[in-house]
Every structure is written in structure tokens, then in C-alpha cells.
Amino acid sequence: MLLTTLILGLVLGGTYALLALxxxxxxGIARIMNLAYGELTLLAGFALVxxxxxxxxxxxxxxxxxxxxxxxxxxxxxxxxxxxxVARSGGTGRLEVDSIxxxxxxxxxxxxxxxxxxxxxxxxxxxxxxxxxxxGVSVAxxxxxxxxxCVVVGGALTLALTRSRWGLVMRAVALxxxxxxxxxxxxxxxxxxxxxxxxxxxxxxxxxxAMYQTFSATDGVVFTMRxxxxxxxxxxxxxxxxLIAGFALGLVETxxxxxxxxxxxxxxxxAIFLAVLLWRxxxxxxxx
Amino acid sequence: MTRxxxxxxxxxxxxxxxxxxxxxxxxxxxxxTYVTLASAWALFSGHTRYVSLATVAFYGTGAYTVAVLNEAxxxxxxLLCAGGIGAAMALVVGLSTLRLAGVYFVxxxxxxxxxxxxxxxxxxxxxxxxxxxxxxxxxxxKGIYWQMLGLGALTIGLTAWIHRHRLGLALRVIGDDxxxxxxxxxxLARTKLIAFTLSAxxxxxxxxxxxxxxxxxxxxxVFNPTVSFLTVIMALLGGANRLWGPLLGAVxxxxxxxxLSVDFPDTYPIFLGLLFIGVVFAFPNGVLAGVESLRHRxxxxxA
Numbered sequence: 001m002l003l004t005t006l007i008l009g010l011v012l013g014g015t016y017a018l019l020a021l022x023x024x025x026x027x028g029i030a031r032i033m034n035l036a037y038g039e040l041t042l043l044a045g046f047a048l049v050x051x052x053x054x055x056x057x058x059x060x061x062x063x064x065x066x067x068x069x070x071x072x073x074x075x076x077x078x079x080x081x082x083x084x085x086v087a088r089s090g091g092t093g094r095l096e097v098d099s100i101x102x103x104x105x106x107x108x109x110x111x112x113x114x115x116x117x118x119x120x121x122x123x124x125x126x127x128x129x130x131x132x133x134x135x136g137v138s139v140a141x142x143x144x145x146x147x148x149x150c151v152v153v154g155g156a157l158t159l160a161l162t163r164s165r166w167g168l169v170m171r172a173v174a175l176x177x178x179x180x181x182x183x184x185x186x187x188x189x190x191x192x193x194x195x196x197x198x199x200x201x202x203x204x205x206x207x208x209x210a211m212y213q214t215f216s217a218t219d220g221v222v223f224t225m226r227x228x229x230x231x232x233x234x235x236x237x238x239x240x241x242x243l244i245a246g247f248a249l250g251l252v253e254t255x256x257x258x259x260x261x262x263x264x265x266x267x268x269x270x271a272i273f274l275a276v277l278l279w280r281x282x283x284x285x286x287x288x
Numbered sequence: 289m290t291r292x293x294x295x296x297x298x299x300x301x302x303x304x305x306x307x308x309x310x311x312x313x314x315x316x317x318x319x320x321t322y323v324t325l326a327s328a329w330a331l332f333s334g335h336t337r338y339v340s341l342a343t344v345a346f347y348g349t350g351a352y353t354v355a356v357l358n359e360a361x362x363x364x365x366x367l368l369c370a371g372g373i374g375a376a377m378a379l380v381v382g383l384s385t386l387r388l389a390g391v392y393f394v395x396x397x398x399x400x401x402x403x404x405x406x407x408x409x410x411x412x413x414x415x416x417x418x419x420x421x422x423x424x425x426x427x428x429x430k431g432i433y434w435q436m437l438g439l440g441a442l443t444i445g446l447t448a449w450i451h452r453h454r455l456g457l458a459l460r461v462i463g464d465d466x467x468x469x470x471x472x473x474x475x476l477a478r479t480k481l482i483a484f485t486l487s488a489x490x491x492x493x494x495x496x497x498x499x500x501x502x503x504x505x506x507x508x509x510v511f512n513p514t515v516s517f518l519t520v521i522m523a524l525l526g527g528a529n530r531l532w533g534p535l536l537g538a539v540x541x542x543x544x545x546x547x548l549s550v551d552f553p554d555t556y557p558i559f560l561g562l563l564f565i566g567v568v569f570a571f572p573n574g575v576l577a578g579v580e581s582l583r584h585r586x587x588x589x590x591a
Contacts, residue, residue: 033391035341035398084569097337100394101524101568104341108517109561116554221513225399232395263410270403273396274384281388 013250014150020230022201028237029194038223039110044206074199146208235283326534332487334528342397348510350495374492527574
């Protein structure tokens with residue numbers, strides 16, 4: 001029983017960690033608090049379902065299309081919608097309020113588009129839905145694949161951010177956007193890349209969720225909320241923190257769902273959030 | 289002159305149901321409700337720029353309180369309970385988030401409606417065993433209209449009073465620069481908490497007053513996120529830091545949304561989203577401020 005919760009929780013936590021990673025990059029590097037993040041995730045999920053059901057494309061191949069498409073969408077969104085707000089704010093705290101409001105509008109826009117295109121019903125696909133035995137616990141193969149995607153993508157990104165020159169530039173912008181231009185960094189370009197990368201991660205996360213979970217067009221708020229809480233738990237902009245907090249949240253949710261009641265998972269998430277706010281508002285692992 | 293205008297206008301509005309049809313009265317109730325919600329929202333968020341996305345969490349709580357208590361207690365007591373519950377909820381949210389940076393408050397309020405909705409659903413399904421309740425109250429549409437009108441007038445009056453009071457000044461300084469505010473001796477957390485609790489209590493009462501219109505109440509009906517969304521966009525359009533701004537935004541937008549939701553029920557959220565983004569880009573400080581700066585510029589050109 002305990003082992004089941006542990007393994008299922010870790011598998012779920014992997015997806016959450018990936019989602020939070022995208023959000024923490026968007027907020028940490030591009031300085032955009034993206035409330036439409038969950039809607040972008042769902043959009044990718046619907047795209048996966050449509051590609052699978054409509055064209056018969058296997059989900060893993062569809063993922064190779066969806067992730068770059070997410071990057072492109074993020075790039076365009078930043079260039080068209082966020083950049084004018086950044087320019088208007090001129091580096092003041094104004095950007096935070098403006099980006100919150102603008103993405104709140106985007107949330108309804110995307111939700112409306114999804115409701116028109118895909119309807120309000122729950123959607124799911126049956127893909128590799130057979131059990132695999134891990135340490136005596138039966139885990140669905142599709143969940144394992146989703147978990148694998150998260151580990152590969154999350155691990156690669158963490159390595160790139162901490163070891164490569166590109167990662168160094170990203171971290172420089174995250175740390176002090178004001179001084180980054182002094183060493184020849186184009187902050188606007190890096191912020192756009194960060195936002196696009198975050199959207200690509202949202203798309204990857206959404207596509208892997210669609211492989212094993214049912215979802216509907218109005219679920220976005222819950223996904224955004226989870227990602228936001230993980231980001232705060234891990235410390236804003238802290239990639240490793242987000243990964244650890246993501247797994248922790250997956251474990252807690254699975255534990256609450258199996259031991260208490262599945263209807264209380266969001267309440268558990270909020271309880272953690274409240275505890276973090278009261279105890280360590282800078283995040284369990286501090287800012288990056 | 290303009291200072292005395294509101295009184296006859298209010299009297300005229302109060303007399304309106306004598307001539308209106310049922311449909312017209314329903315429309316007026318909706319409009320006055322949104323004027324109240326937008327004004328109450330702006331009472332806290334207008335000056336401080338702490339964006340609250342939890343309007344419907346309080347509004348729905350008010351409605352649900354009436355649904356639960358309407359047969360157990362007399363009506364005035366039910367309203368009192370609703371206000372009390374709203375204030376208590378606001379205190380919990382405020383105490384845990386308003387001491388921190390604004391973004392934590394936004395995030396908490398963002399998920400609050402969904403949390404309350406899920407908690408009530410869980411409680412009703414698992415503990416009471418009935419999801420969905422009926423409201424049988426001896427309140428006519430006219431009665432609802434007059435109560436809501438009173439609450440709306442009270443909200444705008446309260447806002448006007450706060451604007452001239454120390455509290456309003458403190459809120460304005462906080463909105464401009466929190467560090468300066470702290471250094472000039474303003475108790476940041478307490479000031480924000482008072483304003484937020486006032487605003488949330490009014491919103492909860494609005495939900496309680498409007499609830500008999502529904503007759504049948506269910507968590508998914510009363511916790512409709514569109515309410516939060518409309519409230520914010522209305523206040524922003526008119527100008528959230530102006531006394532009459534929320535009213536100015538609420539009236540035209542309410543009529544527009546009524547028309548849209550009837551004629552384009554499916555694509556309606558898309559219009560909402562586009563309009564919202566448009567307002568954020570075109571009128572960052574609201575129409576009133578936009579008109580003022582335009583007038584200012586014309587005057588400068590003439591001089």
C-alpha cells in the first residue's frame with residue numbers, strides 16, 4: 001500500500017515537476033507571471049488527442065511535433081503580447097500587474113477557443129494501457145512513458161542550465177536583468193527564448209498528461225495552480241527546487257487521493273501552499 | 289454641484305421598478321450587482337494594485353450561505369451570517385498572504401474559488417449526501433433590486449469616505465511604493481487587511497442578496513469563474529482607482545455581455561478574453577484617466 005502510493009506518486013510528480021519547470025522559467029527569466037499556463041498545457045493535450053484520433057499518429061511521434069509547436073507559440077505570444085507590456089513598464093513593478101492581467105485575459109481566450117473546438121466534455125485516449133510490474137506494484141505503461149519523458153526533458157534542461165554557456169546567460173538574466181546588458185546579453189532575446197522554452201515545457205507536460213489522464217477544457221486553472229504552488233515551494237526560478245517540489249506534490253496528492261479522498265487533492269495542494277507561505281515564503285530551497 | 293447629484297439619481301433608480309417590466313427589472317438587478325461587485329473590488333485592488341481574482345469565491349460563498357441557512361434562520365440573520373463568513377474567509381486569506389509580495393496574494397486568490405467549490409462539493413457529497421439546494425425565500429425581484437441598490441450605494445459611499453480618510457491615503461501610498469509607505473509609518477499588513485476584508489464582505493453580501501434569483505443552487509453554478517473575470521475587466525475599463533470608474537465600466541460592459549451571451553453563447557468567452565486583453569493594452573489606467581490625459585494634452589496644445 002505504502003509502496004504503491006510512493007511509486008504512483010513519483011510518477012505523477014514527474015509530470016508536475018515538468019509543468020512547474022516551464023512556469024518557473026517563464027517567471028524567473030521572462031518575468032511574466034503566466035496565468036494562462038494551464039490552458040497552454042491543455043491545448044497541447046487536446047492537440048495530442050486530435051493527432052492520435054484524427055491522423056492515427058502515435059503519441060510519442062506527436063510529441064515531437066507538439067513541443068516545437070509550443071516553442072513557436074510561446075515565441076509569438078511573447079513577441080506580440082508580452083514585449084509591449086515589458087517595454088511599457090520600463091523595468092518597474094508595473095510589469096507584474098500588467099502581465100497577470102493580460103494572461104488572465106489570455107486564459108479566457110484560450111479556454112473559449114478550446115470549448116468551441118473540442119467541447120466541454122472530458123477527453124482521453126487509450127494508449128498502452130497495460131500494467132507493468134515495478135517492485136510488485138502494477139503501473140500503467142503510459143504513465144511510465146510520461147514519467148520517462150519528464151525525467152529525460154527535466155534532466156537535460158537542468159544540465160543545460162547549470163553546465164552550458166547558454167544556461168549561464170539564462171541564469172544571468174534571471175538573476176539581474178538590469179546588469180545583463182553590461183556583459184553583452186540581449187535581455188529581450190533571452191526573455192523571449194525563456195518564455196518560448198517555458199511554453200514548450202508546458203506543451204510537453206500537457207501532451208504527456210494526455211497520454212494517461214482524462215481532462216476537459218475547463219481544467220486549466222487547476223494545472224496552473226499546481227504549477228504555481230510548486231514554483232513557490234521550490235523557490236522562484238529555482239529549477240532543482242521545482243523538480244523536488246514537483247515530486248513532493250505528486251506524492252502528497254497521491255497519498256491524499258488513495259488514503260483520504262480523491263475530491264480533496266486540491267485542498268491538500270492548498271494546505272501545502274498555506275504552510276509554505278506561513279513558514280518559508282521564499283521557498284523551501286530558496287531563490288535561484 | 290456634482291456632489292449633490294448622486295442623491296436624486298439614487299432616488300430615481302430606486303423608483304425605477306414602478307415602470308419596468310420583469311425583464312427590465314432582471315436586467316437592472318444584474319447591472320446593479322455588477323456595479324456593486326466592481327466598486328467593491330476596486331475598493332481594495334484599485335489603489336493598492338493587488339489584483340484579487342477571487343471575487344466569485346466570496347460571491348459564491350454568500351449565495352451558498354443563503355442556500356444552506358434560508359430555512360433555518362430569519363433573512364436578516366442569514367445576511368449577517370453570510371457577511372461574517374465572508375469577512376472570516378478574507379481574514380484567513382489576507383493574514384496568510386498580504387504580509388508578503390503581491391504575487392502570492394494573486395496566486396492564492398486565483399485558485400481560491402476552485403478550492404471553495406471543490407471543498408463544498410466534497411462536503412455535500414460525502415457528509416450531507418445532497419448536492420444542490422433550493423432557496424425558498426419570500427423576497428420579490430423588487431426587494432432584491434432595492435437591497436442591491438442599497439448595497440451598491442453603500443459601497444460607493446464607503447469608497448468616497450475612504451478616499452478622504454487616512455485609510456485611503458495609506459492605500460494610495462502603498463500602491464505607489466510599499467517601501468515609502470513602510471518608512472512613513474504605515475502599518476502595511478493591517479491597512480491592506482482592513483481594505484481587503486471590507487471589499488470581500490461587500491462581495492459576499494452581494495452574492496447573498498442576489499442568491500434568491502437562482503432558486504436552485506449548486507457549487508458549479510454559483511462558483512462560475514466568469515464573475516471574477518467580469519468584475520476585474522469592468523473595474524479596469526472605467527478606472528479602478530477612481531470613485532465612479534467601476535460604475536462607468538460596469539454599465540456598458542454588462543449590457544454588452546448580456547447581448548453577447550444571448551446572441552453568441554458559444555463564442556462568448558473568446559470575445560471576453562479579447563476584450564480583456566484589449567482593455568489591458570489600450571486603457572492601462574481606465575477610460576477616465578485616458579479621457580483626462582487627452583483633455584490635458586489638448587489644453588497644452590492650445591496654450
